[in-house]
Amino acid sequence: MRVLVTGGTGFIGRALVRRLRARGDAVTVLSRNPASVAAVFGNGVTAWRDLAEWTPETAFDAVINLAGEPIVDRPWTAARKRALRDSRIGVTERLLQAMRQSRQKPAVLLSGSAIGIYGNDGADPATESMAAADDFGAVLCADWERAARAAESLGVRVCLLRTGLVLHGDGGLLKKMQLPFALGLGSRLGDGRQPMSWIHRGDYLDALLFLLDEHGCRGAYNLTAPAPVSNREFTETLARSLKRPALLATPAWVLRAALGQRAPMLLGGRRVLPERLLAAGFRFRFPELTDALAHAESD
Numbered sequence: 001m002r003v004l005v006t007g008g009t010g011f012i013g014r015a016l017v018r019r020l021r022a023r024g025d026a027v028t029v030l031s032r033n034p035a036s037v038a039a040v041f042g043n044g045v046t047a048w049r050d051l052a053e054w055t056p057e058t059a060f061d062a063v064i065n066l067a068g069e070p071i072v073d074r075p076w077t078a079a080r081k082r083a084l085r086d087s088r089i090g091v092t093e094r095l096l097q098a099m100r101q102s103r104q105k106p107a108v109l110l111s112g113s114a115i116g117i118y119g120n121d122g123a124d125p126a127t128e129s130m131a132a133a134d135d136f137g138a139v140l141c142a143d144w145e146r147a148a149r150a151a152e153s154l155g156v157r158v159c160l161l162r163t164g165l166v167l168h169g170d171g172g173l174l175k176k177m178q179l180p181f182a183l184g185l186g187s188r189l190g191d192g193r194q195p196m197s198w199i200h201r202g203d204y205l206d207a208l209l210f211l212l213d214e215h216g217c218r219g220a221y222n223l224t225a226p227a228p229v230s231n232r233e234f235t236e237t238l239a240r241s242l243k244r245p246a247l248l249a250t251p252a253w254v255l256r257a258a259l260g261q262r263a264p265m266l267l268g269g270r271r272v273l274p275e276r277l278l279a280a281g282f283r284f285r286f287p288e289l290t291d292a293l294a295h296a297e298s299d
């Protein structure tokens, strides 16, 4: 398959591009820094700086759209919110423009989204039929999905990747947590009752390739393991896997003071279930958190 990947230099994208190459796909990565593509993957991957390279004769079988500025790392000023939206919705709209002028449309678009679409303050488990919430993160995801769904009118099959907390030892949340936990400073957040809907990166990539290859799959899919846990359980399981104590708790008011508008992303959460993936016949390698953490370095 000829595959265009946006966000291919990131934590998820790097591992995805390696998987695609291992199965013989020809990969093009769109990156603001094409030199980093060669540095990460060598010469076997084509690097594009921008979509002006997509001519009417360009033919991709699939587009996988993962680009996006990191969401929790910096305060949500007006400028930051614009950057968060442009790096997702703007990139997706530019992909759509390129597809429109292309003679041969891709057969499939797999496009990023997140479980933040369901909001952070609900006890009910979320499946794909739940409506979007109305906070900043949820509206960001809903608009991102809408931009991608526009490809359906071009005859492209579209799958929306409602992504949970992706776990792997070489980046993302786990890497951020590893040092404090290794020092015995791991702590639950607030009262620790908020749900955490996670997925091992190996399962995430298996699911993504499943959606790529299963021609009957379209629409929104929750990419989360079938057994979400509370923040308290996550903290205790991670500490156990590192053979360290986790006796501390970071009070909610400290997080609110430090993170402002972003605090609900850590103090709230949603139990999200992968109903449509399971119904389509997908099988998880790491359905339980203990197993996922024991295999944190596995691809």
Ligand SMILES: NC(=O)c1ccc[n+]([C@@H]2O[C@H](COP(=O)([O-])OP(=O)(O)OC[C@H]3O[C@@H](n4cnc5c(N)ncnc54)[C@H](OP(=O)(O)O)[C@@H]3O)[C@@H](O)[C@H]2O)c1
Binding pocket: 006, 007, 008, 009, 010, 011, 012, 013, 030, 031, 032, 033, 036, 066, 067, 068, 069, 070, 071, 083, 086, 087, 091, 112, 113, 114, 115, 163, 164, 165, 166, 167, 172, 173
């Ligand atoms: N990791 C998670 O747990 C998680 C959870 C939910 C959703 N997601 C979503 O999944 C996607 C991939 O996540 P990740 O963890 O792999 O992210 P990451 O490591 O931060 O990588 C993000 C990628 O997006 C590209 N990017 C960043 N800012 C951009 C901008 N302004 N314009 C164009 N491209 C930009 C970067 O590519 P270049 O620097 O090469 O241009 C980078 O490769 C993101 O959209 C993220 O929101 C991730």
